[in-house]
Amino acid sequence: MSSVEQQTFPQQKPQRGWFGRNWWWVLILILVGGFVLCSGLCGGVFCLVIQGLRSSEVYQMSLAAVTKDPVVIEKLGEPITDNWFVGGEMNVNNDQGDARLQSSIQGPKGAASVATVARRIGGKWGLTRIEVTFSDGERHVIELDPDQAGGGMDDAPPWNPSGEAPGEETP
Template identity: 35%
Template sequence: MSTHVPAQPGWWQRNWKWCVPVLGALLLAMFVALALGGVALLLGAIKSSGAYQQALTRAQSDPAVIAALGEPIRAGWFVQGNISTSGASGEADLAIPLDGPRADGTLYVVAEKRAGEWRYETLAVNVDGGERIVLEDHAATASP
């Protein structure tokens, strides 16, 4: 007479109830990390561009902006808009958040790069609360 011993369940059968949620959480964490890395890469490219750097420097040194926002003026983390360059030409359309000790605002930049030089169609700071400070484009207004 032979006795039939039931087969032991395999590892997957014993552990699937905790393994599936753990694998799902790991996949979600990897997806979020990749997405955040991509955003950081894009923001880094925008923040290192000449249009961004020049516009921010002009806003930070403008007496009217300093009077409205206070000093120091720092750029916020999340820049909105886009920038594209190809050699000596390009375009930029940005909204840069500004943080100051007195008030916050947004620096709006619309610029075109020709022959390696950025020219600003729009360069203005909107102070939270309604005031708009237009920064003059010295390159475009310079005498020939």
């Protein structure tokens, strides 16, 4: 009699599905996609804030005053152009507010930074101070005409921490 030998084959592991084979790449794709999405969102918000400052009435008034100032024109030459970045803050509460902006300008002869301070009273912006610092370190404060200055410092009384009205005497 012949005996038939039974052959036993090693048991194979069940074949993994697509996700089982590629889960690492899916994870990397999700992480990179999330990073790109967050970066794009942050960059978009940053650009919106910069564009908001650049299109503000305060910035436009400041840029107009700087580009017309004879000292700035003499030091930087013409045409004077602004750079894309504007930094600072604007606080508005109903018809009052204040702003402090920093920007850069350049001309054929050099570059400078501009610091602008403004305030808003009765819904109207007025420039309080514009200081230009040239690349050689020289500073120039631009004299503001009454239209740009929003009436100057006389349109609001000075702050009195004691709470007394001007002209009142304490008993």
